[in-house]
Amino acid sequence: MRKIGLVTSLLVVLLMSSCGTKKIAELEEKNKKTQEMLDSATVKLNSCLEEKASLTSTNSALKDQNDMLRANNQELINNMGNLTTLTKKGADNLEKSLESLREKDLTIRKLNEAITRRDSVNLALVQSLKGVLGNLDDEDIEISVEKGVVFVSISDKLLFSSGSTRVTAKAKEVLGKVAKVVNNKPDFEFMVEGHTDTDPISTAAVKDNWDLSVLRATSIVRILQDDYGVDPKRMTAAGRSQYIPVADNDTREGKAKNRRTRIVVLPKIDQFYEMIEDGMKDANIN
Template identity: 35%
Template sequence: MKTYILPLAFLVLATLGQGCVSSKKYKELQASYTDLQQKSKDLNGKYQSSQQELSGSSSRVKSLEEQIASEKANVASLQEALNKCLNSTSQGNVNISKLVDEINASNKYIQHLVNTKNKSDSLNMVLTNNLTRSLSREEMRDVDVQVLKGVVYISLSDNMLYKSGSYEISATAGATLSKIAKIIKDYKDYDVLIEGNTDNVPINMVNIRNNWDLSALRASSVVQALQTTYSVDPKRLTAGGRGEYNPVAANDSDAGKMKNRRTQIIITPKLDQFMDLIGKAPDTKPD
């Protein structure tokens, strides 16, 4: 911008050099000179401002270029992943088909298990009805019958079976035992376990050391009654005592102790007969 000022200065000097000029003319030239200086100053300011804006624009352009390069790299990565996905589509279809087959096989096996359970529940109901059909309402108060997985559990209270504080069978127990013995003999191929149980109160009787002895003696009394009085084959019978160590209720109340003082008659069907009733499991299972 200074190049515009220099010719003007030379012009002024040349004019002055040619001779004296009027005061008016001099003032005009002086004003022009001052005006040109101000314009030069303004142009320099604009030039500096333009330079700063250019520098900022260059920085923004560089930043945008870096972003563009990063996005191009992302696009390339996504394209590579898409190509791999497309290349594996056929293999994916094979895997999906195999998975569907496995799900169908699993569903068939689950349905088989449901059907098996339904048959098992039906068998349990039949066994329970057969065992309780001849028991009176009074007798059922002292007899609890449960069928779990084809095994029959008949729980008899000690009040109904034995004389007070004894392992001898009471006279009132005969009617109930005779009905249970008839059912046992109807299912002649079933094994029978007689299991004695007590509460946790220590026994205080002559010739009985502890609750182990009492529970075993009570079970033995029932076994001998079934054999000698009701003609159950002794080869099918087993007597066992579990003392106080198989409780069904807490021993901290009279009601709980009464539940624990019991004798269980456990009737177990032969495995092959039981499987015939509920149906065999499938030969193959889903992998």
């Protein structure tokens, strides 16, 4: 009986030992799998942490970039405002400049119109003078226009005897024709200029070429006033002596050309300005 009981106990122990070993093996296998899962999870966790750190860094960089873009955008907005102000000022300045140019252009146009009218009057005057003096020798009288002024140059051989201030009878006929034209042009003033050559002169009545040129001019003016009724207020007598020659004084021909009396016909300055003022009253200007 005791042997049977002992055997039975041994069998129970063996059975229990066998079951325990199997259980342990199962637990170890389960533990191994659990460790593998833990290792895999740890790797994934580390990867996620690294990705998070990268994303955090990227996010920080994007935030800095966004802040910079916001600042640039605000600066652009401010610059646009300044540019708008500058553009408006520029437009205002441009408009003022254009207005000034328009005014200047209009003024120039009116001046040109006044000059054109003056030139037209001068042309009519020249035609009138040539009409009454056209039968004279070209060497004795010359009519020209220079810079808006009409000149009538008459040689001394037609007007005076050598060294004399007395006007010849033929010269009076010529002066009468000139007087007829100028009397019909009351808007003109004129100056009578005496010119000489370089030959010196000294007599009881004439001291030098200055005297001779002035005395010849006054002789012409007196005849125009006394014989032909030209208003003395419109005339000026002037002597230029030998100092404005038109030819060489080394030859007889040149001296003959330099001995001359020149009538300078001038539009009254106030008349010319009135032409301009009348043009400036144009409705287009106002």
